[in-house]
Every structure is written in structure tokens, then in C-alpha cells.
Amino acid sequence: MEDIHAVLEVLENQTVRSVLATIVHVEGSAYRKEGTTMLVQEDGMQTGLLSGGCLEEDIHTRFEAVWTGGSSVITYDMRGFDDLSWGRGTGCDGIIQVLLEPVNSRLYHDLMKMKEHLNAGNAVLMVKQLPADSGSAATLFECTGSVFGNWNGTAPAWINAARSGMQNREDAEEEEALYVHLFSPKPRLFVFGAGDDTCPLVHLAAFAGFDVTVADWRPAKCSRRRFPDARNLFTGFPEDMKHELDIKRGDFAVVMTHDFKRDKELLAYLRKRQLSYLGVLGSRKRTSLLLDQSEVPGDVKTPVGFSIAAEGPHEIAVSITAELIERFKSLTSGSEGMMV
Template sequence: MEDMYSILDAIRPGMTGGVLATVIRVDGSAYKKEGAAMFFKPDGTRIGLLSAGCLEEDLAARIENGFGRKPETIVYDMRRDDDLSWGTGSGCNGAVHVYVEPVGRRYAAHLLRLKTFLQSGTAVTGIKFPDSGAYLFVTEDGHRFGSYQGEMGFVHYLPVKNGTFFLPVMQEEVYIHHYRPKPRFILFGAGKDAAPLAALAAKTGFSVIVSDWRPGLCSRQNFPDAEELVVGFPSEVFAESRITIAPNDFVMIMTHHFSRDQEILTHVMQTNPRYLGVLGSMKRTKRLLGMEKLPPGIRTPAGLAIAAEGPEEIAVSIIAECIKLKNEPVSEEVLL
């Protein structure tokens, strides 16, 4: 899950006094990898996580004593097991490089702009320059903003992975992080077994949309973590474009109503989403489509095969399957 989603929600216009800490490099193994982030709000509240709890207290104490008033990096070496090292009892066996930046009004404004682009469905690449303390954001459609004022030609040759890289054209090490909009998890069906699924999807970094024709079920009371509730029959929802399925969407069908599931599945199949799950047996799904052999890409029964029982365990199996698909490595190509 992207820590930055939660951090961006905590940024306010004109904010000053906050500190953003980011893991920019890991040598060896660690609980969290490059991109893990934590925001220390001016009142001391923390958002995000850098480790399994090994580093946060020390970093918080350093920040209270003035660390982070300017951009700087601290290395926590957990590869040793003596009493003076960070390896004691952690089991991580790695060195974690944490880059710390003060968040003033200008940086807060740029972070809010980053949030706006992500909410609009636009991917953004963030570049940090630890040597100078500068930063730059570049959207997939070419908008650029940040404190960096140097030559920009290098942005066309950035690797697609997150991490710290030496760029020959810059003769400098930079940290690169590709921020992508939250993947959408579209849940058709608002029964009692859908509630734990929607809640877990939201907690693991998905933007959740729940749709059902029954307003008594499709309610904020039942789905407090959903970003959108769409009440209406499938024919209405699709005809009025109240829900449009995109190639990167994750779709789950579980209305427990045969004809409604049939209508939804027939429509969604034509849109080719990233994930298409149907609750129930393969035999039932074949009946929904009137086919002896299902088209590729339909997950039925949905979820990883962990012998799940009950709504909560089934939710875990489905979201685990979605996370596995979401986190598949991307190809080695230039993003911008």
C-alpha cells in the first residue's frame, strides 16, 4: 500500500512545520522497501510507516531535536547485532537510507497538486535530489512542478522502478518514485458479506466503489470506507454511465441475484478490466454466461485457494488475489 495516499490526505494548504521521511534506498533486506514514507505533522502526529517499528521512535526524537529542518539523509544499519547497532533483535539484516525533508508552505502546495493529479487519474513521477534538497514532479502528460530549476532533458530516460539511481546525464544520484492513482475496486452487490470485502479493499490501498439497486443495503452506514456509493439497477447504472469500467479497474460481482449477476457480468466482460471476479462456483458462472467453457480472465470462484470460510476469510482471499495482480512487476521501459 502507498503510504503517500494517507500522507497526502493529511496535508493542508499553508501547512508549515511538518517533516516528510522517505525510505530512498535499502541495502540488503528490510521490512519495508524504497518508497515507504512517514509524515510527522507539526503536532507530532505520525502518518505512514518506515519499518516494523525499529526506526520510528529514534527518528521522532531526532526531529523533536531539530533534525529535518533541512533536507538530509540518515542511514540505519541493521546488519550488525552488537548492542550499539540497529540490528539488535530486528531480523532485517539491511541498511535503510531515510531521506528527511521539511514541509513548508511551498512544498505543501506541491504535494496538494500531486494529490489533485492522482485523484484525476493521472500518474506522476516524483524525483528527489538529495545532494541539493530539490524535488521535481512530472505528470504522465508532461506537466512539471517542484523546486528543481535545472536542465529537464533527463526526465525522458528515467527507469520505471522506484529507488535511488545514478543518472549519467546528471552525474548525480537521484531518488525516483512513480506515484500511480489508487486502483479502483468496483464492487457490485451490497450484501452483508460485501462489507468486510469493501473495508479490506479500502485499507489496502484501493479506491472502493459499491453499487446495488437496494438503497437500504448500499448505504454509508454499511460501507463507511467506500469513496462512492452508486444506487441503481445495473441497466440504469451502465446506461447512464454512472460507472464506467477502465482497463486498470478491479471488479467483483456478488449480488447473490442470478439475473443481476448475469447482466453485470455480460456488460463488464466487454470492458476487459484488470481483475474480474465472480463470487460462487465455476458451475454457477458458466450458467450465468450459458457457456461450457469460460473466457480467460474471469476469476471464479474468486480469491486465492486458501480454503476460506465466512465473509472475512473470503474477503482476505479475494483482496490477496487482487494485491498479487496489482503488484506484478512492470516491464523495464521508460515511463515518460
Template sequence: MEMHDLCAIAAREPRCVLATAVKVEGHAYRKQGVSMLLTREGAMYGSISPGCLESDLQARMERVLDTGRLEFVEYDMRPEDDLSWGETIGCGGLIIVLLEPVCGELRSILSHMHTHFQSGSTVELTRSFYNQYTRIHYVIQLAEDAETQTSLYPSPVAKGASLGPINKMITVDIPRLSLVVIHPSEVDAVASSSGESELQRDGLTDPERWDVPLQISARYEPKPRLIIIGAGNDVIPVVRLGKSAGFRVVVADWRETLCTAERFPGVELVRGFPCEIMPVLDIQSRDYIVLMSHQFPREREFLELLEDRNYAYLGIMGSRTRTARLLNELPPLKHLHSPVGLTIGADGPEEIAVSIAAELIACKRAAAAAERRNVQRGIAHATDGHLSSSR
């Protein structure tokens, strides 16, 4: 589950805790920077492990909510002879998890993040701890040039350092942490820049071993949009799998009896003919588009309007012969995949939906990797049996 989703869930959950993996070493199920939400009612959204840590985190959630204190928790599964976690741990790494009560300032921060996500913006969230971790700064800023992958990295505070352009900055007083985690090499710099007296360095064996910095930043991408043109029955499983794969799904169709909330619950719906929906969709460079209306004239009209647009992916349902006719006399379209979906011998709507979802995931991951390396690369594993960037 993406941070985009967690921010939306936090807005409707009155009592919840945000758990974030702020440090990961060795083999782990999820990467550093991943978060999940725990509620007082026992619901868990997202995951940090395959299920081996969540019950322990849930047990700590009550104390975090009752005291209003942040808490750092260490899970060290590296010793081979340590069987205390049972046979289901499946990791063997070190994970440091930060638990934060979602209230007041943090709730406001998550709300602002969700607004940015909805507008398609990348967001960077920075947490800075001061005064023996009794004060915390939350900073969010747009990070349009950030890496596309969610990442968490240390950014130590230095004398006279600026936190950069800030869209929103909140400082909140919190009670002393149950675990004081201070990076000794950064103590003097933080004390100087914050105007506080020198912090105590006694009893820092565990924090030194954890090496958790005093300032951590995480970059989060908005969920990419999956725009499906068509609202037939075969679109339903594609929508379901698209949502599960981390896409923000939009279904567009001119047939009002098909394009309904009853058929597509929890999905954005846009009704109208291609010339009417194009201004509403406002297609952007990170959008994924799939044509599944099976209506030749309408799809042709949509493709003509798509000529000068930038997007990440264009998949067309149908045979190569049909697609060739559809594209006849049109300029070459970018990022074209036809027939849509990976070649897995799919038969029937459900299996075809699996092939489409698999190709979408492959293209999304490859695009993220290419952006990180700032190199344009093809997606060989995602275009097997398909035409790409050509008719």
C-alpha cells in the same frame, strides 16, 4: 500505506514531516523509495521499518519542523556485533532516510500528486539538489509508461541535461543541511549545469560512503480500484480488507438502504442499476471488479455491459454452476476468477473475505511483475481451483 494515502493525509495535517528511504542496502523491512508521514502531534502514517526506526525519526521531526531544514539520517544495522538497536531491529541492512518538512512548495507538490492519483495516473517525483544542498528542485511529471511498482533510482545530472517534460516544477531556497551529502563524481557536472561555483569537497567521508546521488526520482502508482457490485453484509469485510490491502474501494448497488456511508465509511459509493452506474464507474484497465450482489438478473446485465471493457480482474461470487448460467451465450470474459477467492477452505463471510483479499493481492503483484518484464504471464498461485479467462 501508499503514497496515494500520504498525499491525502498531508493535505489535512498542518505540521508534518515526510520521511523517505532514499537508499537501502542489504536486508530491510521495506523497499527503497517508501515514505511515511510524521506529525507534530505524534501520529505516524505508514512505515519504513517494523517499528525500530520510527521512534528515532519522530524525535528528529521537531527539529526539522522548527528549523525548516531537510535532514539525512543513516541507520546502519549491518555490523553483527552492534547491539545498540536492541533485539527488535530485525533488519541487518543500511537505510538512508530523508526528512522533509511538508510546507509551502512540497505541500503543493503533494497536492498535485494526489490529483493525478485520483485520476488514475502514475506520477514521477524528482528531487534535485544544488548549491551544497541549499537549493532543491521538486519536479513532478506523469509517467504512464513507468514501472507499476514504486521505485527509487538515481538519475545523475549531466552537462546540458534536460529534466524532461515537466508538469510542475518548483524551486525553493532552504537553509544549509545539517548533513551535507554530495556525490563527489557528480559535483563538477552539477556546478556547471546550475551555474554555481565549484562545491567544496572537504569532509565527504560519510556522504561518499553513503553514495546518495544529487538527483533522485521516485515513481508512484495510483491505488488500483476495487469495484464491488453489491452492498450486502458479506461485502463489509471484503471492503475492510480491500482498503487494508491498498485498494481504492468503490461499492455500487441499486439498493439505497444498503449502499450507505454508515455501512461503508470512507468508501466511494455509486447508486443505480447497471446501465446507470457503468458510465459513472468508467471502468479502466487497472480496475479490479467483484460481483457480490447475489442478484442474478442484475449481474447478468452488468456482465453484458462489461463485454467490451478492459479491466485487470473479474471475480464472481457463487458456484461454478451458477456462474456457467450467468455467462451462458456471452463472449469469453477476460481475467475471470470464479468462484472468487483462493481455495483455502473458507467458511463464513470473514474467511471468504480473506480468500478474496488474498487473491486480489496475488493478482495485483503478479500483474505488476508482468508489466515490469513486459511479458504476459498467468497467475498460477492465484487461480488454484478457479476458472480464468474462460467460462
């Protein structure tokens, strides 16, 4: 998932100066893709990772220069294999351009506004006019028709096309060097069931970047003490969940209540929601009985998770989380940022 969500969480509560580092261009192979962000604080702390450790130390040394001179784009050639090259024999065979920006009051305000939109489930399109040398990186943010940022002049004519296509645009050819990225909200995962085997799944899925809601009818089990990493907890029976939980097309769901009657009710409802992923804990035979069908349809994944011979709650949680990540990546491939 994108590091921007963790960066924004840290940035919201920080009290020290910080620099935002963003990969804006990659040629060849690299550890991370365009759009990857990292926050560097003056006390040495960092959130996010741009490489396998090759670039981070150098970026830390540039902290004061960025705060004094303004934003800049640094090019790292990772293709060398000698001890003096950035690749340092790691096998990275690419060129990486990183935009470094001081998080001043204006950028902080805009990033917090972007955080509000993302938390509300809205995607935010960002366009940056990259500085030729040191200076200011003009930034335009667009979300649900509203535009904000420190962009001077009118927005590019192709901005609406950028949100839907992210492809090269002929009318962008005469623009200065621009970086475009569409930031998406965290994918929402609904976990039905609050048994002991649910706890490691919620922890891993939240750590991987999912916005997790746990739903169960037992208050003693569906508690913040047991699920500190869940964004939301809902206590109620399946009939209540239908009316209270705002489950939308494209969400992810895993059913693991271990109660046949309630699993049956939940599946009947969830299959109508056009989910990106619907997994059911248990055998295919049990799931077919839940669905009153001789065969499990293609829109239901059961047994849930990758087949890795997993045993016990923690290994099963790993297999499920890996499958959730794979499904999310397959749906969002090709949506990374790009230079124009």
C-alpha cells in the same frame, strides 16, 4: 499499497509542523522498499511505517534538527546483531537511506498538487536532487506534461524515459545523486452488490489501499451508513451502471449481487473492459451458467478469492482482499523508486 496516499490525506488537514521521511535507497533486505513514505508530526503522531519499529524512534528525535537545518539523508546500517546496532537482532540484513524533509509551505503546496493529480487517476513522476549534507532537497514533479516543484534549472533530459522505463539511463551518469519514483493513483475496485457479505470486503479493500466504488440497485442497502469506507456509491440497475460508471481498462471488479439475471448482465459488460481482475462470487458451475459456456475462461476468477477454506463474510473478505493485493503487486512489481 503506497503509504503516500494516507500521508497526503493526513497532511491535507493537519495544523502542526511535520517532517516527511522517504526511503530512497536499500541495499540488501529490508522491511520496506524504496519509495515508502512516513509522515512525522511535532505532536508525536505518525502516518506510515518505514521499518518494523527499528528506525521510527530515531527519526522522531531528529524532528527539530530537520526543521532547523533542512533536509538530510540518514543512513541506517541494519546488518548488526548486537544490542547497539540498528538491526537489534531482528534479522534485517540491509542498509537503508532515508530522506528527511521539513514540510514547509512550498513542499506542502507541491504535495497537495500531487494529491490532486493522483485523485484524478494520473500517475506523478517525482525526481529529487538529494542534499549532500543538510539543506534543501530540490524536487521536480511531472504529470500529464505539466512540471512543478522547486527544481532549479531545466528538467533532466531523461525525464520522459523515466516515466515509461524507470531503468538506468546513461545520460544520468553525470547528474548529482538523484532519487526517482513514479507514484501511481490508488487502484480502483468496483464491487457490484451491497449485501451484508459485501461490507467487510469493502472495509478491508479500502484499508488495503483500493479506491472502492460500491454499486447496487437497492438504495437502502447501498448507503453511506453501511459503506463508510467506499469512495463512491452508485445506485442503479446494471443497464444504468454501463452508462454511468467510468470503468476503465486495468480496473478491478468483484461481482457479488446474488442475483443471477443481474450478475449475467454485469459479466457480459465487464468482460469487454479488459480489467486487471474480474472476480465472481459463487461456484464455477454457477459462473459457467452465467457466461453460457461449458468452462470458465481465464479472465474470470471464480470462486473469487484465495482458497483458504474461508467461511462466513469476514473470512471470505480476507481471501478476496488477499487475492486483489497479490494481483495488483504482480502487475506493478519493479515500479519502485531508484537512485541514479
